[in-house]
Amino acid sequence: MGRRYAVLDVFTHKPLTGNPLAVVLESEGLSDEQMQAIAAEFNLSETVFVLPPENPGHSANIRIFTPKRELPFAGHPTVGTAILLATERFGEVSGEQDAMVVLKEQIGPVRCGVVLKENAAGFAEFDVPRLPQPAGPTENPDIIAAALNLEPSDIGFENHRPSCYEAGVPFVFVPVRDLDALSRARPNLSQWRKAFREATSVDAFVYCRETRVHDSGFHARMFAPEMGIPEDPATGSAVAAFAGAIHYFDDLPNGTHFIRVEQGFMMGRPSLIDLEIDIEARKLHAVRIGGQATILARGELFI
Structure with a gap:
């Protein structure tokens, strides 16, 4: 049977x-x-x-x-x-x-x-099921850039800098300046552990504000080579934790915020993840993932 x-x-x-x-x-x-x-x-x-x-x-x-x-x-x-x-x-x-x-x-x-x-x-x-929360420190941007085969100048945009959050599974969130930098990101396995040894995660969610789809809020890629996932086309648990980084860096006002995250486009597997964030009294109140x-x-x- x-x-x-x-x-x-x-x-x-x-x-x-x-x-x-x-x-x-x-x-x-x-x-x-x-x-x-x-x-x-x-x-x-x-x-x-x-x-x-x-x-x-x-x-x-x-x-x-x-x-x-x-x-x-x-x-x-x-x-x-x-x-x-x-x-x-x-x-x-x-x-x-x-x-x-x-x-x-x-x-x-x-x-x-x-x-x-x-x-x-x-x-x-x-x-x-668990609201995003900080999940430990991160290494300095130069070391993270080396682990992603990027230049230090590629890391960060606006006030966004590398951070680590979890909503059940921890991820290191790495902002890069634009889609060009994101397209050049590749795991450098010889530097991977060095870059993420201070964090509770060795999975990197790399993102930028520039997008392919007009109503998307962010474009992202996720690398988890030590889990057997060289690159993931769509990572809902990462986007759930990403709500913590968005709230912290973008200082979201009270209310419900709808943010679409696009992922997988550079793998030929385009994916759209819907993220809803409820803010009350300037704090995260609820997070929802849809697709x-x-x-x-x-x-x-x-x-």
Whole structure:
């Protein structure tokens, strides 16, 4: 008997763009070692394993693996899995169908609002389960520039400088002056550990204010070579943590702020991540991540 799985493209409405995701729908009985081996076999940035919920108020328990390790939380697996489970529940819809999906991840339960539409990609938005917070110091910009094969003068714009935040998973956020500098960024593995040894993360989210799409707020790339991800097409958990850096450097006023982050364009996998930030009394009050996903393939694992 096989275990059903699906492959989705996430943070996009078009197949073969966005960030691919594998979701194993029937994961009962798999060991940790088997899950890690299956994730390495798929060799996508993340693979999700769906397990029956322990709490009847939840839709499923899920575990998330990169090719090299397990994660407590991740954005595009949350969006893709929520849309897939809603599709499993309702099948092909006529018109529009709303759903609520609650996924129990290692970080805790994650509430996802899903909208399915006839002949269209699904959309999901989730409440970030942990508000962004600083996650340690960073090395000086010259060392970070060397780790990204950039010049020191490429690092920073306006008042933005390298910082480290986490909303379940920590990232070092590296501002660069423009799209040209961003296009030249490449991990220099001989300098990588030196650049990020003072931080709690060795994953670099590199961003600039210049964008390809007129209504985007930032263009970004994410490098995580030590997790087996040379570059990620779309990183929802990084954008969730990025809300902390945006709030700090841009001094957001009270209210709700909608910011679209574009990623993956320089890989030929264009992705759009919707970020909503609620500010109350000049402090972060809530963060939400949203995006579309389309099912690309279905199959069975004979394990």
